Amino acid sequence: MMRRSHRKSRKGCLECKKRHIKCDETRPHCINCTTVDRRCRYSTPWTPAERSPSDRSASPQNSTTAHAPTPAPTDAVPNIHPFASVEEPHSRVDMAHMELLHHYMTHNTSIYPVDAYMKGIIMPVALREPYVMHSVLALSAHHLSAIRHDRQAFYYNLAIQLQTDALSLFNSIDVGVFGDSVEKRIPVFIFSCLLGFHAFCDALSHRDGDSDTAIARFLGYLALHRGMHTVMHGYWDKLRESELQVIFDELVPRWFQVAGQGHECDDIRERLTSGNMDDDELTAAQHAVDLVQWVLDAKPGPQSRGYVLCSWVAMLERPFVRMLEARRPEALAVLAYFFLAMHHCRRVWMFGGAGQHFLTLLAEHFRGREWYAWVETPYQMLQESLRQEALDGNSSNHGPASHSEDGSCITPVPMARDFLVERPGESDAPRIAEIHLAAMDSNPLLHVQFPTPKSLKALQRFLSTHTAEELRDPTSGVLVARDPGTGLIVAFAKWDSPSHPGSTKLESGDLRNLEGCRREYLDRYASLAEEAKATCFGDRPCYRLSFVCTDPAYQGQGAGSLLTRRILKMAAADGLPVYLESTEWAFRMYERCGFQGLHSFQMDIPLTPASQSTVYLELCMACHPPSPPTGLLGMIGVGRWRFWKS
Structure with a gap:
């Protein structure tokens, strides 16, 4: 009886073979062993000239020629050998990925609002951890989909695919073996920040026609972004002492521990105080309002205000999160002010006209109900802003888009009337x-x-x-x-x-x-x-x-x-x-x-x-007609990503 052919790789490391898990064959240390800090050993010696799977993935060979024997050229260079095609789709590297990396590194503005402070930390981690690199490339693709309209669908689909691969790579890692190592959680923290930002872009890129679908999409994003609290619980103090110290000692105090001085949120503060909430809910709601007011104080606001909005969901206190998840009218009214602040920060590339769109949907959601008075003030502020833009000549239904000084696109917005x-x-x-x-x-x-x-x-x-x-x-x-x-x-x-x-x-x-x-x-x-x-x-x-x-x-x-x-x-x-x-x-x-x-x-x-x-x-x-959230947010609905399930 003939022996059935062995389809698994025979070139994996000894540790992966012993544990009967698939090895990516990266030398001198595979990703599995590097992740859990095991000694990685191979049965055959490694030389620098040997190629890792990621090297092989850059090959221009296709699947029909990868397994064919390659004749050795007469002037063959020593230590260069033919190599097979890679098995994992997410390990293939092509020129599109190179374009995304180049765009991320060289674009004259921050694709990720905190890049000015974090790029020096993010990139070394991304070069070590493939799931972080995939997430970085996904953000770059999302940015290109917003500024290159002739290839918008291509870059948007590429962004979703890259982030899906990032999640798949992360889910192959057993976080439990990290133990108490804070160093191993730094990539996880960076990944969770990038993932939350990507999910935010994904949610804002849709323009749902009804408020219920839009609210459901936003709540899906909320659940995904706050997933970082699941694996970071108990390690925040240690992260403050790591290379991420710049975030906790400089950025967080500067951006989040400040009280707003303006009066745009006075109406919602008064209504919250007189509402039917317990002390914990009121404190949490007021904290959410404080962050929004601080953004409104600086309208149209520098890039840092955009980061506050991108991180707003992660900074919310748990009692207010429960109110949002229950779709409590008081919490949705606070959300209306959040969208007003987003409108004032529309020069940040991922916002554009999203603030106006979502605030208008919320106003329509409450129109004709007693709770409409809670969102009427931000909606009137939005209308006044649009009227002023029309008077200044900055708004036109059919005019071309304007651009900010940094080249980011600003979507013109119409002044709404009751026709x-x-x-x-x-x-x-x-x-x-x-x-x-x-x-x-x-x-x-x-x-x-x-x-x-x-x-x-x-x-x-x-x-x-x-x-x-x-x-x-x-x-x-x-x-x-x-x-x-x-x-x-x-x-x-x-x-x-x-x-x-x-x-x-x-x-x-x-x-x-x-x-x-x-x-x-x-x-x-x-x-x-x-x-x-x-x-x-x-x-x-x-x-x-x-x-x-x-x-x-x-x-x-x-x-x-x-x-x-x-x-x-x-x-x-x-x-x-x-x-x-x-x-x-x-x-x-x-x-x-x-x-x-x-x-x-x-x-x-x-x-x-x-x-x-x-x-x-x-x-x-x-x-297309409204449907369950697509992209990353749709994935949550099937419970596919164990990392973010609390």
Whole structure:
């Protein structure tokens, strides 16, 4: 009888073989033995020229050639030998990882808000502990997903994968063998900080359309971030005497043991004092408010205030955490001030418009209930901040994003107003056509397709007639936003879906026959748009948002966002995603509503004079219906990560 082939590695260290565990074969000391401080011995001697598994993972060989015999070159260099492919997916190193490491080390601002103080400590640890290095690279990928919108999906997915690998690597370690060694807990502390920060970025990158989902996502992040208390319990004093002393002796006193001097939180302090809480809950809630007030005192605030917000969850006292987990209205009201502080720190790269988004959802959560008075003050402060931005010319629904001095992106935010959303009548078709042309006037493609005033007039008449025909069909997808004071339509949205069937794309229909239009640019655009949609969705059912147009006199006041969110709710009720093509200057509005980039397409269009040309670009985006938290937060729900389970 032939012996079955042995599939396990025969090159592991003697200690791992004795314990019947998988060895990573790193020489001179494997990770298992290094982690638990065992003497690592191999049956064969080690020379510096030998390669460890991490060295092998950098090989350009693929799986089909890794096991093939490699002929020795005539000028072979001594001690260089062929090597096999690595087994563990998380041990592969490629140029993308090199890019992330380079970005983390050389970017001119702090990707992690405490990097200015900690990078000299983090990197040596990351080079020793693979799970820390994976977490560092995950943060770098998250930052790139925020600043490189053309590859946002690639970097975001890479960030999630790297952090998943980091957790998997950590979970392979038996923390119990650390004993009382504080040195072995330093990497764990750094990892827990990085993990919490990554989870925070992951939570803020979503734009849930309803408050319940958003609150659930935030509470999932809270549970993950506070996991550090599980393994650090009883060792905080010893950590203060380690190389982390700079955190406990300098940063914590400077950033956390201070009392706010402003008055933005006076209303919530008074309400908490008169509320129905015991002494421990009141003290813990007031402490949470103190940290928020200190951030508000320094608006818009330096980078250190961003670190306070990132660490806020970890610094909360246990009684207040229990209130949040129970969704006590008093605790959620404090959370509203936390999101207000986040809005004032929106220049920190991971915040952007997240503070405005989450505070608005909380206000909607309490609207019409007695607890609304608890969040009304921060919500009014937010509105006043947005109005001031509009007056200063810093906010526009369709304008490009601005950037801070350090190059970080600042998402423009609309000044919200109470518009009336309804389905229009046929008599409203001329006004919708008027808004269509006024809103699209800044789009260069429109003037390439309809280059003369006469052709634009013909287009407006066509749009009016076409919209009237759409409105005769009660299943067609058309909504408008009206100014409640004047009754004037200020914006409209059009879409099609299985429940609101539309015709072919507008550019593919009778529009092509209008006098004076340049059909070749209509056909080219329609062809590229349909190819892009097929690439992104194929034949899968979805809502397709074809137009969201706002009268220029009303842009920046939230009408377009309001219509978009209403359509997202209808799509969520049908359990379908929403797809659209966005111009370069409008995509940020859709980002705030929860859309993410999938694809893009472009075409050359002429300029004036005709001898010149430029590239016209549109971004394909989609927003999926609310679902259980994804990324790291979704992993908690299945209880996969033993380290963070308390």
